Amino acid sequence: MSIKTVVVIGAGIMGRGIAHVSVLGGFNTILNDVSDDFLQKAQDRIRKDLQQGVELGKLSGEVMNTSLQRLGLDADMERAAKNADLVIEAVPERIDLKLELFARLDRVCAPHTVLASNTSALSITEMAAATKRPQQFIGMHFFNPVHKMKLVEIIRGLETNNETFQTVESVSRKMGKETVEVRESPGFVTSRINALIGNEAFYMLQEGIASARDIDKALKLGLNHPMGPFEMVDLVGLDTRLSILNFLHQTLGEKYRPCPLLVKYVKAGRLGKKVGKGVYEYSDNPGGPS
Template sequence: MKNITVIGSGTMGNGIAHTFAQFGFNVSLVDVNESALNRAIQTITNNLDRQLKKGFIDEQGKQATLKHINTYTDLKIAAANADLVIEAATENSEIKLGLFKQLSEICSQKAILASNTSSISITKIASVTKNPGNVIGMHFMNPVPVMKLVEVIRGYSTTDEVTNTIMELSKKLDKVPVKVNDYPGFVANRILMPMINEAIYTLHEGVAGVYEIDTVMKLGMAHPMGPLQLADFIGLDVCLAILNVLHSGFGNPKYAPCPLLVNMVTAGQLGLKSGSGFYKYTAGNKDLIIVDKFSK
């Protein structure tokens, strides 16, 4: 396995491309327009510069990584010779199903088709393909070059061979793969999202402010960042989408998204990506300012 195609050049997609390229794989990064791809390459370059500054790589390693990445706007060209395709498009079921149906027509029957979905059923995604046994989930964590975990999600039809191949491949990326079964939210988000949702309810009900809630979880529970800051970094729209999948999949009211989260997403306050969520973000960096209306 040498040729990797990554669909989507956003935060997760460019991180996945960066990681595979750094380990010597040939990466085809595909998105709908050139400007998105140019931003992705600039982000990867900036992240490589940080690794260089910290001594994790040298200049030769940086240049080699960039040379291993080619960009495309045509999915047919980008995926034609892929041994593995990793879809990292937006967390939208219809978009993912459409992409996998296309990939089933474009790719070799031997190619493994993986989704970086954080909650959508791998079994459902596989159902639109010609070879559902070759479909699997590879849920990377953000930031991909740094975080060790890969949730490897086995769909109902995923074969032992494909599962074992992805487990071993993840180890070659210096990751720790964990095999899980295909249920809404898998493991990571089935546990994480209710915690974030409860933190939002705690704010919504006036129990405490943003700073207070995050400080309790950081200092009291040893979390590296509080749940509200983490929600901003994930994207409040993504959090809402995952909670909707959990609520629909289990039919349990405990997964119902907090009305405050729904209102914030409706108002376009999506967190870091929009410049404002539970925190405000200053231009050019990730410094935090508490949003006035939530302050105590």
């Protein structure tokens, strides 16, 4: 199936990143969210990230300008999605929210449209069942920051057909990504492993085994991780990590029980870089944690 128009639902950190790589991949892309203000901020950040790519010599000014011309903004979801070939959902990790969204999308999208979720843990089959096109439903799990991270996990639901899989695999590669095929399971591959590492890091911090900074340093220098677990959770969002852990705890058992310290941080509003403080605190223009 030929994909020309991609619609991304949700203009947060993940959604704007997916839109970024989509326009770079040559796709006409419409970014949708509930307000024009959210959309304008996302467009400004995409432009800033593309400009940084030009300054680093990773792309030309011409490529940047052409890519930005492919980006459209629309706060009306039904209008944005009605002519889409592929819709990628990037809304918060709440199954009720996603089920409602996909039921609406199924009603307004053309019969050929492929629906994809960027979920990092939730059931593709359950979301597909909210539509009348489960054969054209699939998981496309991108990683933050999307324009830098090379992987997309592709997850089939129970009824996902081969054409849908091959289509999103091709789209992912045009977006500059490597892909892995993952059988549907709570947390897939990366979230299932990363949640354990991050949760154990919080238990170590709670027990006073080492400081957050030294735990991060140990995993980066000793295990060759590009980011420490606390740097990672501040980027992902502590509320997002807690939501994933709660889901994995419910579906996979006690080893995923969220650390009480993580729960306490979320209750305190320390949600990560997006609010200026998480495990670390951040200035308005952070070069890193302070």
